[in-house]
Amino acid sequence: MPLFINRDQIFAHQVHLLEHKLRSKEERILELETENAILHLRLAECLGKLRRDHEEGTRALRQRQHQQDAQKITRATLTKLLSGVQAVKQDLSEVFAVYVSFATELEEQSKQLLEKVGQASLSRNGHPADEVTDLQARVAALERSLEEERERCKAERQRRKELHNTVVELRGNIRVHCRVRPVLPFDHVQSHPSGLGPASSEEVVYAISDDTVMVNCIKTGTPVQNKMFEFERVHGPEDSQGTVFEEVKPLLTSLLDGYNVCIMAYGQTGSGKTHTMMGSQPLEQHSGTQQEAQQGIIPKAAAELFRLISEKPVESHTVEVSVMEVYNNEVFDLLAKDEQGNAAGQRRDVITTSCGTSQVTSLTYEPVSNASEVIQIIGSVLKRRAHCPTLVHTDSSRSHLIVTLTISSKSPNAVALARRLQSAKKDMQRTTQKEWWSPRCRRANPAARHLSDEHLFSSSPSSPCHSPLSSPCPSPRHSMSQTPFRTKLQLVDLAGSECVGMSGVSGAALWEVSCINRSLSALADVLGALAEQRPHVPYRNSRLTHLLQDAIGGDAKLLLMLCVSPTQRFISESLQSLGLGTRARQIQKDLPRKKNNTLKVK
DSSP: OOOOOOHHHHHHHHHHHHHHHHHHHHHHHHHHHHHHHHHHHHHHHHHHHHHHHHHHHHHHHHHHHHHHHHHHHHHHHHHHHHHHHHHHHHHHHHHHHHHHHHHHHHHHHHHHHHHHHHHHHHOOOSOHHHHHHHHHHHHHHHHHHHHHHHHHHHHHHHHHHHHHHHHHHHHTBOEEEEEEOOOOGGGOOOSOTTSOSOOTTOBOEEEOSSSEEEEEEOOTTSOOEEEEEEOSEEEOTTOOHHHHHHHHTHHHHHHTTTOOEEEEEEEBTTSSHHHHHTBSSOGGGTTSHHHHHTBOHHHHHHHHHHHHHHTSOTTSEEEEEEEEEEETTEEEETTOBOTTSOBOOEEEOEEEOTTSOEEETTOOOEEESSHHHHHHHHHHHHTTSOEEOOSSOTTEEOSEEEEEEEEEESSOOHHHHHHHHHHHHHHHHHHHHSOOSOHHHHHHOGGGGSOOHHHHTTSOSSSOOOOGGGOOOSOOOOOTTTSOEEEEEEEEEOOOBOOHHHHTOOTHHHHHHHHHHHHHHHHHHHHHHHHTTOSOOOGGGSHHHHHTHHHHHSSSEEEEEEEEOOBGGGHHHHHHHHHHHHHHHTOBOOOOOOTTOOOOOO
C-alpha cells in the first residue's frame, strides 16, 4: 500500500523547528545584550576609577613638586646663612689674630715707653716734662686702641654666637652641649698590667675651644689619631656649674613664650650627669651661697623659672611638678602615695592620645609656688630612686629620672597665642584625617567639623588631648582668658650606659644594666631614624623613648647635654656618646617660628 506524505505537516514541522531556533537566537541575543550592558557599566567604572587615580597621581606629583621646591628654597636659604656664618667666623679669626699681634706690639711699646719715662725722670736735662707728657699721651692712645679692639672682638664673638643660634633656630636642630669632667680618683686604674698599653688614667679627651672636642685615639703600635667633634657649646673641666647653666638659661625664657623645653643629660656611668643636673650636694643642703654655686641645672632652672614668673602679673602663672623614673623599662610615679597616705612609687602606663602626643596615666602633680618647694619635693623623692654600687661608680643611678615642671598661664602673651593657634591648627588637621574620636558627636553637630579660631584657642598644644569621655560634643565655648595655656619643662637625668665586664655587676643588677643599655640603644635608634628622616621612627621600642616622644620628635626645644669622661679607660664610651651627639645635631625639627623673626646677613 503506497505511503502518502502530507506536505502541510512537513512544512508545519519545519516552521516549528525554525520558530524554536528563532526563540533560542532571540534569547541568546538578549543574554548578549545584557552582558554587553554589564561590560559597559564595568568599563565606565574602570574609566572613572582610572580618571580618579590619574587625578590623585597628578595631585600627588604636584604636592611633591611643591615640597621639593620648598625644600630647595629652604636649602638655598640655609646655605646662604651658613656661608654668612662661615664668613663671620673667618672675620672673627682675622680680628682675633690682629688683636693678638696688636696686643703683643702694644706690650712691647709700653715697656719701651716705660723705660724712656724712667730714663727721663732720672735725667732732668732738656725738656723732660714735655717728653714725659708726650709718652703718657702715646700710652693712653695705645690703651684706648687696645680697648677698642677688645670691644670689637667681643662684639664679633657675640655676633657670631647670635648668627649661629639663629641658624640653629631656623633649622630646628636639637641643641647639643658637651661637658668634659676632670680626672677623678677612680680613673687611676692600670688597665694593662704589662705596662705596654696606654695608662687608663691618661687624659685623651680635651675641650680645645668653646665649640670643639678633640679625642686622641691611642693604639699600641699605631700613630695617634685625633678625632674632632663640634657642638653648640663645649665645657671643659675648669667650667663651673654656673657657667654651664648660663648657656642653658636662655631656653627657660621660651617656656613663657609658648614653647615646651626639654634638657636631657646623656653619658656613661660616672661621667657627671647627676652632678650636672642635680649638683654635688644633696638638694636639701642647697641653702648657702657656697652650696648654691654647686647647684646643678634642675635647682637653678627652678629658681630662674620663678624669677621670670615674678616679673609677670601676680597669679598669672601657676606651676606644678611631677617626678617619674623609668626603671627596668617600667614607668613609676615617685610622687604617688598608697592608701595610708605614705609615699610609694607606683607603676604607670604611657599612652598615645588622639593628637599623637604621649601621656602618662594617673600621674601625680604637686602645685609649687617657689623654687624651694621644688627642691624639697625632688630631694624627698630622690631617696626612692634606684641606686646600686658598681666597680665604676659607688652610687650609680639605675633608672632614668624625669622631672617635669608644668606652667599654666592665664594671660599668655602674643607669641604664645600665635603658637597656640598654629599648633591647634596642626592638631585639627591631624584629627580630621583620622576621624576615630566620637563620630556620634560629629554627626550630631556637623559644625564641629570646621572649628573656628575661637575654639582653637580653647585647647593647649602642649596639654594632653581630650579623652573619649570628653569628646568635642556641643558645649558652651570658653573664652581665651578662662582657659590656661600650658607648657612643660622636662629635666631628664638618664641612667649611664655601662660595659658589663667593667662594672662587675651580677644577678638583679645585671638585669638593670641590660634594661638601661637597651633603652639607651632605643634612644640612639630614634635619633638615627630622625636624622636620616626615615618614614618610621621606633618610639615604642622602649618606655623611655615613648615617654619622651614629644620632646625628641615634637615641637619642643631639646637640649642634649653630653657628659664624657676624659681618660683612656672610658674612651670607647666617650666616643659612643660624642657620636650620638653628632647624629642628634643632624635632626631637623619643624619648630613654629615667630612671625617677625628675620635675619639679615650683610
